[in-house]
Amino acid sequence: MRVFILAIFFGSLCIPWVSADIDAGFVRNLSNASLAVPTTGSAQLGTKESMTEYQGWLDECAYRLTDYSNIILGLFGFNAMDWGQEIPVASPDTTISTTQTTATPTPTPAIPESSRLTTIAHITGGSGSGATDVIVNSSYWELWYSVDPLVTGGQDSHSATGSNSAIFPAFSIQITDKKTGRLVDTIEPPGGLDITLWQKSGDPRPWTKKYYSGNREYVFTISGRYITSYTIEARIPKGSP
Numbered sequence: 001m002r003v004f005i006l007a008i009f010f011g012s013l014c015i016p017w018v019s020a021d022i023d024a025g026f027v028r029n030l031s032n033a034s035l036a037v038p039t040t041g042s043a044q045l046g047t048k049e050s051m052t053e054y055q056g057w058l059d060e061c062a063y064r065l066t067d068y069s070n071i072i073l074g075l076f077g078f079n080a081m082d083w084g085q086e087i088p089v090a091s092p093d094t095t096i097s098t099t100q101t102t103a104t105p106t107p108t109p110a111i112p113e114s115s116r117l118t119t120i121a122h123i124t125g126g127s128g129s130g131a132t133d134v135i136v137n138s139s140y141w142e143l144w145y146s147v148d149p150l151v152t153g154g155q156d157s158h159s160a161t162g163s164n165s166a167i168f169p170a171f172s173i174q175i176t177d178k179k180t181g182r183l184v185d186t187i188e189p190p191g192g193l194d195i196t197l198w199q200k201s202g203d204p205r206p207w208t209k210k211y212y213s214g215n216r217e218y219v220f221t222i223s224g225r226y227i228t229s230y231t232i233e234a235r236i237p238k239g240s241p
Contacts, residue, residue: 110231111144111206117235124231129223133178136214138236145232146206147171147224149193167226169193174221184218185209193227206231 073079120141121134149169173187187209191197198204214236224230 111146111233114235116238117142118238118240119233119235121234122231123220123222123233124229125222125224126229127224127227129221131219131221133217134220134234135217136234136236138214138240139212140240141211141214141234141236143173143175143187143209143211143232143234144206145173145187145230147189147193147227148229149195150226150228151195169226171224171227171230172222173232174223176219176221178217178219185211 120136121132123132123134147169149171150167151169169192171189171193175184175187176182177184189207190204220232222230222232
Protein backbone atom coordinates (compact mmCIF):
# COMPACT_ATOMS: atom_id res chain seq x y z
CA MET A 1 0.00 0.00 0.00
CA ARG A 2 2.87 2.34 0.87
CA VAL A 3 4.54 1.50 -2.46
CA PHE A 4 1.33 2.43 -4.34
CA ILE A 5 1.10 5.76 -2.49
CA LEU A 6 4.73 6.56 -3.28
CA ALA A 7 4.16 5.75 -6.97
CA ILE A 8 1.23 8.15 -7.11
CA PHE A 9 3.28 10.86 -5.39
CA PHE A 10 6.28 10.65 -7.73
CA GLY A 11 3.97 10.29 -10.75
CA SER A 12 2.21 13.54 -9.86
CA LEU A 13 5.54 15.28 -9.77
CA CYS A 14 6.40 14.08 -13.29
CA ILE A 15 3.08 14.98 -14.94
CA PRO A 16 3.56 18.78 -14.88
CA TRP A 17 7.06 18.41 -16.38
CA VAL A 18 5.86 16.06 -19.16
CA SER A 19 2.75 18.13 -19.84
CA ALA A 20 4.79 21.33 -19.99
CA ASP A 21 7.22 19.75 -22.43
CA ILE A 22 4.42 18.42 -24.65
CA ASP A 23 2.48 21.68 -24.46
CA ALA A 24 5.60 23.61 -25.43
CA GLY A 25 6.17 21.34 -28.43
CA PHE A 26 2.50 21.46 -29.40
CA VAL A 27 2.41 25.28 -29.21
CA ARG A 28 5.70 25.51 -31.08
CA ASN A 29 4.40 23.29 -33.90
CA LEU A 30 1.14 25.18 -34.02
CA SER A 31 2.92 28.54 -34.22
CA ASN A 32 5.18 27.27 -36.99
CA ALA A 33 2.27 25.92 -39.05
CA SER A 34 1.93 27.60 -42.39
CA LEU A 35 -1.76 27.84 -43.30
CA ALA A 36 -1.75 31.02 -45.30
CA VAL A 37 -4.65 31.41 -47.67
CA PRO A 38 -3.37 30.75 -51.21
CA THR A 39 -3.50 33.45 -53.81
CA THR A 40 -5.26 32.81 -57.07
CA GLY A 41 -2.12 33.64 -59.08
CA SER A 42 -2.96 33.95 -62.72
CA ALA A 43 -6.32 32.22 -62.23
CA GLN A 44 -9.35 34.45 -61.94
CA LEU A 45 -11.27 34.17 -58.66
CA GLY A 46 -14.27 31.88 -59.10
CA THR A 47 -12.76 29.88 -61.95
CA LYS A 48 -12.15 26.15 -61.82
CA GLU A 49 -8.41 26.68 -61.33
CA SER A 50 -8.87 28.99 -58.33
CA MET A 51 -11.37 26.60 -56.75
CA THR A 52 -8.85 23.75 -57.15
CA GLU A 53 -6.21 25.77 -55.26
CA TYR A 54 -8.61 26.52 -52.41
CA GLN A 55 -9.64 22.89 -52.27
CA GLY A 56 -6.01 21.84 -51.81
CA TRP A 57 -5.55 24.46 -49.08
CA LEU A 58 -8.65 23.27 -47.23
CA ASP A 59 -7.44 19.67 -47.42
CA GLU A 60 -4.07 20.69 -45.95
CA CYS A 61 -5.79 22.54 -43.09
CA ALA A 62 -7.89 19.49 -42.34
CA TYR A 63 -4.89 17.18 -42.24
CA ARG A 64 -2.97 19.58 -39.95
CA LEU A 65 -5.90 19.85 -37.55
CA THR A 66 -6.23 16.07 -37.55
CA ASP A 67 -2.55 15.66 -36.59
CA TYR A 68 -2.85 18.11 -33.71
CA SER A 69 -6.09 16.51 -32.54
CA ASN A 70 -4.45 13.08 -32.53
CA ILE A 71 -1.67 14.42 -30.28
CA ILE A 72 -4.26 15.61 -27.76
CA LEU A 73 -6.23 12.35 -28.00
CA GLY A 74 -3.03 10.38 -27.42
CA LEU A 75 -2.38 12.25 -24.15
CA PHE A 76 -5.72 11.05 -22.83
CA GLY A 77 -5.35 7.50 -24.13
CA PHE A 78 -7.86 7.72 -26.97
CA ASN A 79 -7.43 6.24 -30.44
CA ALA A 80 -6.27 8.57 -33.17
CA MET A 81 -8.65 9.85 -35.83
CA ASP A 82 -8.31 8.81 -39.48
CA TRP A 83 -9.08 11.67 -41.87
CA GLY A 84 -9.61 9.21 -44.73
CA GLN A 85 -12.25 7.10 -42.98
CA GLU A 86 -15.67 7.02 -44.60
CA ILE A 87 -18.93 7.73 -42.84
CA PRO A 88 -21.13 4.63 -42.98
CA VAL A 89 -24.15 5.13 -45.19
CA ALA A 90 -27.33 3.13 -44.80
CA SER A 91 -27.92 0.83 -47.75
CA PRO A 92 -30.83 1.92 -49.93
CA ASP A 93 -34.08 0.05 -49.72
CA THR A 94 -34.18 -2.26 -52.73
CA THR A 95 -37.52 -3.83 -51.94
CA ILE A 96 -39.69 -3.96 -55.06
CA SER A 97 -43.42 -3.94 -54.53
CA THR A 98 -45.43 -6.06 -56.89
CA THR A 99 -49.11 -5.93 -57.61
CA GLN A 100 -50.91 -9.05 -58.71
CA THR A 101 -53.46 -8.61 -61.46
CA THR A 102 -56.65 -10.58 -61.10
CA ALA A 103 -58.73 -11.19 -64.19
CA THR A 104 -62.50 -11.42 -64.09
CA PRO A 105 -64.78 -12.89 -66.74
CA THR A 106 -67.58 -11.04 -68.47
CA PRO A 107 -70.89 -12.72 -69.31
CA THR A 108 -71.22 -13.96 -72.87
CA PRO A 109 -74.58 -13.09 -74.42
CA ALA A 110 -76.33 -16.06 -75.95
CA ILE A 111 -76.49 -16.20 -79.73
CA PRO A 112 -80.14 -15.55 -80.56
CA GLU A 113 -82.20 -17.89 -82.66
CA SER A 114 -83.04 -16.87 -86.23
CA SER A 115 -86.37 -17.36 -87.97
CA ARG A 116 -84.75 -17.60 -91.40
CA LEU A 117 -81.61 -19.64 -90.64
CA THR A 118 -80.87 -23.17 -89.49
CA THR A 119 -77.82 -23.98 -87.37
CA ILE A 120 -75.72 -26.77 -88.92
CA ALA A 121 -72.69 -26.54 -86.60
CA HIS A 122 -72.36 -25.45 -82.97
CA ILE A 123 -68.83 -25.11 -81.57
CA THR A 124 -67.79 -24.01 -78.06
CA GLY A 125 -64.47 -23.74 -76.22
CA GLY A 126 -62.11 -21.49 -74.29
CA SER A 127 -58.49 -20.31 -74.33
CA GLY A 128 -56.17 -22.33 -76.53
CA SER A 129 -56.37 -23.54 -80.10
CA GLY A 130 -58.11 -26.33 -81.99
CA ALA A 131 -59.58 -27.33 -85.35
CA THR A 132 -63.06 -28.54 -86.33
CA ASP A 133 -64.43 -29.78 -89.67
CA VAL A 134 -67.70 -28.22 -90.85
CA ILE A 135 -69.68 -29.35 -93.92
CA VAL A 136 -71.79 -26.59 -95.52
CA ASN A 137 -74.49 -27.93 -97.89
CA SER A 138 -75.57 -24.53 -99.21
CA SER A 139 -74.21 -21.91 -101.58
CA TYR A 140 -75.00 -19.22 -99.00
CA TRP A 141 -74.21 -19.45 -95.28
CA GLU A 142 -73.46 -17.27 -92.26
CA LEU A 143 -71.02 -17.51 -89.39
CA TRP A 144 -72.22 -16.30 -85.96
CA TYR A 145 -69.83 -16.10 -82.99
CA SER A 146 -69.47 -14.62 -79.51
CA VAL A 147 -66.47 -14.46 -77.14
CA ASP A 148 -66.19 -13.99 -73.37
CA PRO A 149 -62.82 -12.24 -72.62
CA LEU A 150 -61.02 -11.88 -69.33
CA VAL A 151 -61.03 -8.26 -68.15
CA THR A 152 -58.67 -6.22 -65.91
CA GLY A 153 -59.43 -2.71 -67.13
CA GLY A 154 -57.71 -2.74 -70.52
CA GLN A 155 -57.83 -4.80 -73.66
CA ASP A 156 -55.68 -6.10 -76.49
CA SER A 157 -53.29 -4.25 -78.78
CA HIS A 158 -56.01 -3.90 -81.46
CA SER A 159 -58.31 -2.10 -79.04
CA ALA A 160 -60.08 0.93 -80.49
CA THR A 161 -59.60 2.79 -77.21
CA GLY A 162 -55.86 2.06 -77.14
CA SER A 163 -55.98 1.11 -73.45
CA ASN A 164 -53.21 -0.90 -71.81
CA SER A 165 -53.42 -3.91 -69.53
CA ALA A 166 -51.42 -6.87 -68.27
CA ILE A 167 -53.95 -9.09 -70.06
CA PHE A 168 -54.59 -8.88 -73.80
CA PRO A 169 -57.57 -11.00 -74.90
CA ALA A 170 -57.55 -12.12 -78.51
CA PHE A 171 -59.62 -14.46 -80.69
CA SER A 172 -59.45 -15.60 -84.30
CA ILE A 173 -61.00 -18.13 -86.67
CA GLN A 174 -59.26 -19.35 -89.82
CA ILE A 175 -61.56 -20.96 -92.39
CA THR A 176 -59.79 -23.26 -94.86
CA ASP A 177 -61.14 -25.31 -97.76
CA LYS A 178 -60.36 -28.83 -96.60
CA LYS A 179 -60.09 -30.26 -100.12
CA THR A 180 -57.75 -27.67 -101.62
CA GLY A 181 -56.14 -26.28 -98.45
CA ARG A 182 -56.95 -22.76 -99.62
CA LEU A 183 -57.42 -20.16 -96.89
CA VAL A 184 -60.94 -18.79 -97.32
CA ASP A 185 -61.03 -16.20 -94.53
CA THR A 186 -59.50 -15.11 -91.21
CA ILE A 187 -61.98 -13.69 -88.73
CA GLU A 188 -61.25 -11.51 -85.69
CA PRO A 189 -63.72 -9.50 -83.57
CA PRO A 190 -63.95 -5.98 -85.11
CA GLY A 191 -62.29 -3.47 -82.77
CA GLY A 192 -60.85 -6.22 -80.58
CA LEU A 193 -62.20 -7.59 -77.32
CA ASP A 194 -62.55 -4.20 -75.63
CA ILE A 195 -64.96 -4.21 -72.70
CA THR A 196 -64.23 -0.51 -72.01
CA LEU A 197 -65.41 0.41 -75.50
CA TRP A 198 -68.44 -1.86 -75.23
CA GLN A 199 -69.53 -0.13 -72.00
CA LYS A 200 -69.62 3.19 -73.87
CA SER A 201 -71.00 2.21 -77.25
CA GLY A 202 -72.89 -1.02 -76.52
CA ASP A 203 -72.05 -4.72 -76.56
CA PRO A 204 -71.56 -5.79 -80.22
CA ARG A 205 -71.82 -9.53 -79.54
CA PRO A 206 -72.64 -11.72 -81.34
CA TRP A 207 -70.77 -10.93 -84.54
CA THR A 208 -71.85 -12.27 -87.93
CA LYS A 209 -70.12 -12.88 -91.26
CA LYS A 210 -71.85 -13.75 -94.57
CA TYR A 211 -70.45 -16.05 -97.28
CA TYR A 212 -71.83 -16.47 -100.81
CA SER A 213 -69.98 -19.63 -101.75
CA GLY A 214 -70.34 -22.98 -100.05
CA ASN A 215 -71.27 -26.56 -100.81
CA ARG A 216 -67.98 -27.82 -99.49
CA GLU A 217 -66.19 -28.97 -96.33
CA TYR A 218 -64.25 -26.43 -94.29
CA VAL A 219 -61.73 -26.60 -91.47
CA PHE A 220 -62.28 -24.05 -88.69
CA THR A 221 -58.95 -23.40 -86.90
CA ILE A 222 -59.84 -21.53 -83.70
CA SER A 223 -57.42 -19.68 -81.41
CA GLY A 224 -58.26 -17.88 -78.18
CA ARG A 225 -56.04 -16.08 -75.67
CA TYR A 226 -57.17 -14.82 -72.24
CA ILE A 227 -60.79 -15.75 -72.82
CA THR A 228 -63.12 -17.86 -70.72
CA SER A 229 -65.35 -19.14 -73.52
CA TYR A 230 -66.49 -18.76 -77.10
CA THR A 231 -69.48 -19.92 -79.14
CA ILE A 232 -69.46 -20.39 -82.92
CA GLU A 233 -72.40 -21.37 -85.13
CA ALA A 234 -72.54 -22.02 -88.86
CA ARG A 235 -76.02 -21.35 -90.27
CA ILE A 236 -77.69 -21.84 -93.63
CA PRO A 237 -81.07 -20.59 -94.92
CA LYS A 238 -84.04 -22.68 -93.87
CA GLY A 239 -85.26 -24.94 -96.64
CA SER A 240 -81.75 -25.38 -98.11
CA PRO A 241 -80.99 -29.00 -99.15
